[in-house]
Amino acid sequence: MPASPIQLSDTWFDAREGERISAALQGRVAGNGPFCRKVEDRLAQLLGGGRVLLTTSCTHAMELALLALGIGAGQEVVCPSFTFVSTANAILRVGARPVFADIEDQTLGLDPADVERRLGPRTAALLPVHYAGIAPDMDRLLALARGHGLKVVEDAAHGLGASYRGRPLGTLGEAGCFSFHETKNVTCGEGGALAVRDPALADRAEVIREKGTNRSAFLRGEVDKYTWVAEGSSYVLSDVLAAMLDAQLDKLEEIQARRARVAGRYLAELSSWAAARGARLSRPPADRQGNDHLFYVLLPDPSTRDRCLARLRAQGVMAAFHYVPLHSSPHGRRLGPAVELPVTDRVAASLLRLPLHPRLTEEDVDRVVGALKQALA
Known part of the structure; x- marks a missing residue:
C-alpha cells in the first residue's frame, strides 16, 4: 500500500480550538466581541505595544492601512513582483498604482537599490514583503522612505514571530499587516490583522474598519450612540474566528x-x-x-x-x-x-x-x- 502524500502545509488543531469556538457561540458572534478584543491585546503584547485591529484577511489589512494613511488615486506604491497578488490588489483597490521593483538575492525581499531607481514624483509609499518570515534590508528601505517623505506598510503575512535586528516584523513602518490564513503558522482559516503605533492612525483605521462609523467607541462606552463619521468599509473579524485564533496563540x-x-x-x-x-x-x-x-x-x-x-x-x-x-x-x-x-x-x-x-x-x-x-x- 503506497504511503500517504506528505502535504506542503497542514494545520494543527486539537480540542482547544473546539472549546474556544463553543465558548464564543455562547455570546455575541459578530465582530469586535470579547475574543476579538482579547486576541488584539495578545497580538499587541507579542509585537511589543501599539494597537492591533483584527481584519478578515491580510489583504483587507493592507487595504485598511493604505486607506488610513490617505494613499489613493494618482499615487504610486513600490512593491515586489515576487509576492502574492494581494499585495498589488490592495494598492489597486485604494485607487493607487503598484510599481514593481526587484528583490535581493539573499532575502528574496525588496532590493533597496532597485526601489530607489523606481521612485518618482507620484510615489507615496513602499510596501515591502517579508518573504518566508525573513525581512529585506529594512534599514535602507526605511532610510529611503524618510528621505523621500514616503510611508512604509509591511506585508508581514509570513512574518508573525519573526524579527529584524531584534524588532518584530510588522512594527518597523507606519503599519504592519498579518495573515491568519490556513497556510500560516497560526490560523483561524481566514483572517488578518493590522498593527500600528500611531494612535491617530489607529483611530482612523478603526473607523474605516467599522463601515465608517464610531461603533467601536460606542461599544467601549465612549459615546452614547454611534453614527457615520467617515467613509469606510467592513473589515471586522467574527468573534468565532477570533476564538479559534486565541487557541492557536496558546500553541x-x-x-x-x-x-x-x-x-x-x-x-x-x-x-x-x-x-x-x-x-x-x-x-x-x-x-x-x-x-x-x-x-x-x-x-x-x-x-x-x-x-x-x-x-x-x-x-x-x-x-x-x-x-x-x-x-x-x-x-x-x-x-x-x-x-x-x-x-x-x-x-x-x-x-x-x-x-x-x-x-x-x-x-x-x-x-x-x-x-x-x-x-x-
Missing part, C-alpha cells in the same frame, strides 16, 4: 518549535548536498530571526527545478514552486510598460518549497530528504 511556542525542528533537519541533512549541486537553502541572515514559515531550495536552473518537482510529487512529496511574478502575469502586464526584474524572474523559475508544518513526523522528514536526494541523483 504558538510549540508550533514554532515544531517548525524549527523540521527546518533544522532539512539544513542538517541537505546543506552539503545542496552545496555540491549549486543549490541554496532557505536561511535568514545573522541579524534576522526567522519563524520557519517556509523552507525553500533555490536550484541551479528552471529545468532542474521542474524535474525535481515532478519526481518529488511522483513519490508523494507535495513540494511546490511559488509565485508567478506579478509583472509577467496577464493583469500585471496591463498595468504599464514592461519592466526587467532579473532576480525576480530567476528566483521564481528556480525556487522549490519543501513541506513544512507542525504535523510532520521524523519519518516524514526522512521521506522528503530521501526523495529530494533521489530526484537529483
Whole structure:
C-alpha cells in the first residue's frame, strides 16, 4: 500500500480550538466581541505595544492601512513582483498604482537599490514583503522612505514571530499587516490583522474598519450612540474566528518549535548536498530571526527545478514552486510598460518549497530528504 502524500502545509488543531469556538457561540458572534478584543491585546503584547485591529484577511489589512494613511488615486506604491497578488490588489483597490521593483538575492525581499531607481514624483509609499518570515534590508528601505517623505506598510503575512535586528516584523513602518490564513503558522482559516503605533492612525483605521462609523467607541462606552463619521468599509473579524485564533496563540511556542525542528533537519541533512549541486537553502541572515514559515531550495536552473518537482510529487512529496511574478502575469502586464526584474524572474523559475508544518513526523522528514536526494541523483 503506497504511503500517504506528505502535504506542503497542514494545520494543527486539537480540542482547544473546539472549546474556544463553543465558548464564543455562547455570546455575541459578530465582530469586535470579547475574543476579538482579547486576541488584539495578545497580538499587541507579542509585537511589543501599539494597537492591533483584527481584519478578515491580510489583504483587507493592507487595504485598511493604505486607506488610513490617505494613499489613493494618482499615487504610486513600490512593491515586489515576487509576492502574492494581494499585495498589488490592495494598492489597486485604494485607487493607487503598484510599481514593481526587484528583490535581493539573499532575502528574496525588496532590493533597496532597485526601489530607489523606481521612485518618482507620484510615489507615496513602499510596501515591502517579508518573504518566508525573513525581512529585506529594512534599514535602507526605511532610510529611503524618510528621505523621500514616503510611508512604509509591511506585508508581514509570513512574518508573525519573526524579527529584524531584534524588532518584530510588522512594527518597523507606519503599519504592519498579518495573515491568519490556513497556510500560516497560526490560523483561524481566514483572517488578518493590522498593527500600528500611531494612535491617530489607529483611530482612523478603526473607523474605516467599522463601515465608517464610531461603533467601536460606542461599544467601549465612549459615546452614547454611534453614527457615520467617515467613509469606510467592513473589515471586522467574527468573534468565532477570533476564538479559534486565541487557541492557536496558546500553541504558538510549540508550533514554532515544531517548525524549527523540521527546518533544522532539512539544513542538517541537505546543506552539503545542496552545496555540491549549486543549490541554496532557505536561511535568514545573522541579524534576522526567522519563524520557519517556509523552507525553500533555490536550484541551479528552471529545468532542474521542474524535474525535481515532478519526481518529488511522483513519490508523494507535495513540494511546490511559488509565485508567478506579478509583472509577467496577464493583469500585471496591463498595468504599464514592461519592466526587467532579473532576480525576480530567476528566483521564481528556480525556487522549490519543501513541506513544512507542525504535523510532520521524523519519518516524514526522512521521506522528503530521501526523495529530494533521489530526484537529483
